[in-house]
Amino acid sequence: MIVRTPPTSPPLSRPARPPVLLVALSVLLVLFLVLPTAALLARGLTPTLLPTLASPAVLDALRVSLVTTLTTLALTVALGTPVAFLLARYRFPGSTVLDTLLDLPVVLPPVVAGVGLLLTFGRTGLLGAPLELAGISVAFSPLAVVLAQLFTSAPFYVRAAKAGFLAVDRDVEAAALTDGASRWAAFWLVTWPLAFPFLLEGLVLCWARALGEFGATILFAGSLQGQTRTVTLAIYSALESDLAPALVLSTVMVVVAFGLLLTVRLLASRHPSS
Amino acid sequence: MTPPPLKSALGALLLCALSVSSVAGAERLTVFAAASLTDAFSELGRAFDARTGHTTTFQFAGSQTLRTQLQNGARADVFASANSAQFTPLVQAGLIGPGQNFVRNRLTVIAPKNSPRVGTLADLVRPGLKLVIADAAVPAGEYTRRMLAAIDRAGTYGPDFSALFLKNVVSQEPNVRQVALKVQLGEADAAVVYSTDVTPALKESVRVVPLPSRFNQTAAYPIGVVDRAGSPQAARSFVQYVLSAQGQKIMRKWGFLSPQ
Numbered sequence: 446m447i448v449r450t451p452p453t454s455p456p457l458s459r460p461a462r463p464p465v466l467l468v469a470l471s472v473l474l475v476l477f478l479v480l481p482t483a484a485l486l487a488r489g490l491t492p493t494l495l496p497t498l499a500s501p502a503v504l505d506a507l508r509v510s511l512v513t514t515l516t517t518l519a520l521t522v523a524l525g526t527p528v529a530f531l532l533a534r535y536r537f538p539g540s541t542v543l544d545t546l547l548d549l550p551v552v553l554p555p556v557v558a559g560v561g562l563l564l565t566f567g568r569t570g571l572l573g574a575p576l577e578l579a580g581i582s583v584a585f586s587p588l589a590v591v592l593a594q595l596f597t598s599a600p601f602y603v604r605a606a607k608a609g610f611l612a613v614d615r616d617v618e619a620a621a622l623t624d625g626a627s628r629w630a631a632f633w634l635v636t637w638p639l640a641f642p643f644l645l646e647g648l649v650l651c652w653a654r655a656l657g658e659f660g661a662t663i664l665f666a667g668s669l670q671g672q673t674r675t676v677t678l679a680i681y682s683a684l685e686s687d688l689a690p691a692l693v694l695s696t697v698m699v700v701v702a703f704g705l706l707l708t709v710r711l712l713a714s715r716h717p718s719s
Numbered sequence: 720m721t722p723p724p725l726k727s728a729l730g731a732l733l734l735c736a737l738s739v740s741s742v743a744g745a746e747r748l749t750v751f752a753a754a755s756l757t758d759a760f761s762e763l764g765r766a767f768d769a770r771t772g773h774t775t776t777f778q779f780a781g782s783q784t785l786r787t788q789l790q791n792g793a794r795a796d797v798f799a800s801a802n803s804a805q806f807t808p809l810v811q812a813g814l815i816g817p818g819q820n821f822v823r824n825r826l827t828v829i830a831p832k833n834s835p836r837v838g839t840l841a842d843l844v845r846p847g848l849k850l851v852i853a854d855a856a857v858p859a860g861e862y863t864r865r866m867l868a869a870i871d872r873a874g875t876y877g878p879d880f881s882a883l884f885l886k887n888v889v890s891q892e893p894n895v896r897q898v899a900l901k902v903q904l905g906e907a908d909a910a911v912v913y914s915t916d917v918t919p920a921l922k923e924s925v926r927v928v929p930l931p932s933r934f935n936q937t938a939a940y941p942i943g944v945v946d947r948a949g950s951p952q953a954a955r956s957f958v959q960y961v962l963s964a965q966g967q968k969i970m971r972k973w974g975f976l977s978p979q
Contacts, residue, residue: 569905584906585849585889667851667890667901682893685783686856
């Protein structure tokens with residue numbers, strides 16, 4: 446027989462001590478998650494960091510990653526924002542299916558995405574012949590890197606943006622419209638600024654995913670220093686010849702990842718609904 | 720004359736005894752092998768398992784990947800590399816016993832079967848062509864660069880053949896099978912792989928571009944038992960089997976040359 450005490454407000458003096466087992470198990474997982482990062486930083490943050498950072502292999506990888514991911518972000522915003530807005534505002538036949546389809550790349554293994562991209566944009570792929578006629582060759586080019594990132598990362602932005610547009614109070618929009626604003630002006634002056642924290646959060650998540658992209662890239666874009674060898678591909682390649690660039694790039698990625706995470710946290714704390 | 724039931728019972732007992740005896744000495748064996756050995760070693764492994772009752776599992780990857788893994792404490796019993804550059808450092812570090820060469824291999828240039836772009840070696844440096852080779856750390860990539868140096872030295876195709884060739888390279892892959900795949904898919908106009916990589920499966924979609932033998936390189940494959948092997952007995956017998964007449968016959972079938 447269990448005697449239930451009526452719920453009281455938590456005591457202000459001393460909180461109840463959590464069970465030892467729970468604490469032990471939590472510590473185990475936390476250690477497991479933190480140790481590899483710590484080991485990485487311990488090996489990476491050495492006096493040789495800066496000279497290695499200036500080596501061509503490292504600089505090329507950082508440049509390729511920066512250029513391709515920023516292009517991916519621009520394309521994501523340009524193409525993802527309208528889709529997110531439509532999905533948030535309108536019900537149309539097949540909108541649920543479209544919603545699900547847009548989430549598919551999130552759960553699809555990246556290497557499968559790479560195979561799909563090859564079968565679509567490759568020379569012998571679905572669009573291979575027309576692209577060839579137009580003089581566009583996609584595979585093994587920086588464009589292929591961008592497409593691989595776009596496929597795997599854009600859904601993260603679309604999801605966040607859709608949530609942002611759903612969170613905007615429709616009455617505020619309606620008020621702007623009755624005050625004589627055009628629909629475009631209402632969007633530009635009211636909806637977009639209100640949804641902005643969500644959009645930014647989605648953008649940061651999308652960027653993190655694009656930076657980490659590996660499987661689709663190596664299959665669809667190949668690996669060539671200064672052209673398609675992104676940071677992740679450069680780490681993979683350097684691990685097998687010269688460890689120093691791999692460690693430096695890994696350290697850079699840890700710092701960037703932490704920065705992105707911090708940004709998302711700060712953004713999330715700014716809008717109360719999530 | 721023993722009655723039939725007894726006969727079959729005896730037979731069953733005998734079968735049991737046989738299978739038990741083979742299981743008694745059965746060990747699990749892990750072999751790290753160069754990607755180019757994929758087909759040959761898979762068949763050889765099945766034959767070896769059937770003979771000895773051991774269970775052999777393979778990990779095929781670029782030799783440089785396997786070396787890195789072994790240096791970082793990966794557990795394996797046997798290592799077979801496609802060059803000594805990825806093998807000798809492990810011997811020097813005391814991680815692996817002395818190696819012995821068990822096969823040799825040669826390079827070949829392949830192109831997609833239905834693409835007319837590449838007919839001869841000279842076509843490889845035409846501007847706008849897409850070539851794929853293995854990364855410099857991969858044995859196949861190292862042999863490819865030696866081949867290019869040999870062509871430059873000969874001067875037959877001009878003094879800057881390798882510079883123009885490398886300008887056409889659109890990807891440097893982490894193992895030789897990935898290189899072959901890019902031609903098989905028709906994405907690359909030509910690639911440098913081993914002659915053994917033109918397997919029956921690949922023959923349907925690629926053709927071989929003639930490579931004068933004076934430019935070709937000979938790859939020597941060392942094999943050795945890992946020092947802290949979990950199954951040293953089985954590891955040694957695997958190496959012996961690879962060097963034996965039956966093992967060598969399977970290697971020849973897949974196009975590998977004798978070690979000497």
